[in-house]
Amino acid sequence: MFSAAEIKSLNETELEVYKYITKNRTEVLNMKIRDLADAAHVSTTTVLRFCKKIGCEGYAEFKLKYKMELSKNEVAKDYNDVHTMLQYFKRIDTEDFDNELNKVAELIYERSNVIFLGIGTSGILAKYGARFFSNIGKFSQHIDDPFYPVPNRYLDDSVVIILSVSGETRETIDQMHNFLNTKSVILSITNTNVNTIASMSDINLSYYMPMTIIGDSLNLTTQVPVLFILETLAKKVQKMEIDQ
Template sequence: MFTTQEIASFNELETSVYQYITTNMEKVAYMRIRELAEATHVSTTTILRFCRKVNCQGFSELKVRLKLHLDNEKPTVVKGSQHAVSEFFERTLAGNLDNKLGEAVDIVNGADHVMFIGIGSSGILAEYGARYFSSLGTFSVYIKDPHFPIHSSILQNSVTIALSVSGENRYTTTHIHQLKEKGSTVISITNTKYSTIARISDVNIPYYVTEEALEGSNITTQIPVVYILETLARDIHRKKER
């Protein structure tokens, strides 16, 4: 609601106004300027000066900002995991997922090296994917650091499996560019095929579930990603045994 620079600019009286507002936002949003002045024991002039310091033309604009802030702070209703699973089955498994998986299996089977990349929760699953693939006979590694030294000859016949929910993570996008430039084929697993990472990949496997956020954290289910990773690993293993 208020920036660090704005808070640092307050004098003693304005600081008392700030403290009152932050602890009584819902009340202040419907107050008149004189009511706030009385509650904080300052003049209306101080209130108006406070408004200007937080880039509001007047008290009315400040109240509008407070109301918008309160609307955005309303608690998110977290859906049950069964909703996400059913959504994945309805939207994705009814489509051409098998064709995408088959294409990815063929690429991995023809590669000499398999690497997983991702950041955040996608990074955790990338590490899991590398371990799961290795457990089923396809030795794989998770590379977290984009500056990790990899000889170009290793990347000539390699596959990179990139994980990203949004498909827009700059860190992962940069990592993909670096690996593609050195000859690695990229398979991405993202929530939509229209993202940047999906478009720059050689093969994209989208899973289409509604993205969810809670207090700034992305809590979109990763159940479809686990399903895709395990299905890939098992299909690759079966194909190698034929």
């Protein structure tokens, strides 16, 4: 029901409505608009704006369409990763998303170097991304130390790919400042496009998956979309190299 383009059009408060709905799918069907607004800590006006941005005239129409959508997936009554991933791949299986990846791949193809940056789990994915791009013949390296010094002259012909689920990792943001005064292209891959890292980037790719946080800091949000995006970009760059 929620297309990538519709989700991308949501502002920060409207995203709170989206995130609450995805985490409380069945409960929402029994909630009045005021109940949903209170639960998501937004106004009823924000809920109505959210409804219109996803193609509904009002809250009543949204609940009806959402109920129909849930009934299509009765097999997956409980939230599970398989259902979530199937929904994700269905959501991105569009010409618009493929064209977006083509544009990013062309930018990477035109640059000599690719630098991946991330810490924690994103740091592990940065290492994987650098190895995968190196496998297809694109010189790449990863940085998982936010204090690692990089000479500015080395960045001028580079694409810097920054990985962060929240887009608010302080150490990663501090490292980003080192790249802003260079001629490098900064691409970020984050869960949503409403965050500090996305706003600081030249290009942002976001995947919009339900956030899973344990305790104060353990983030278990699936990273399968990140792997898919990185591998798809690498293969597109490889095809450009072969076709050249």
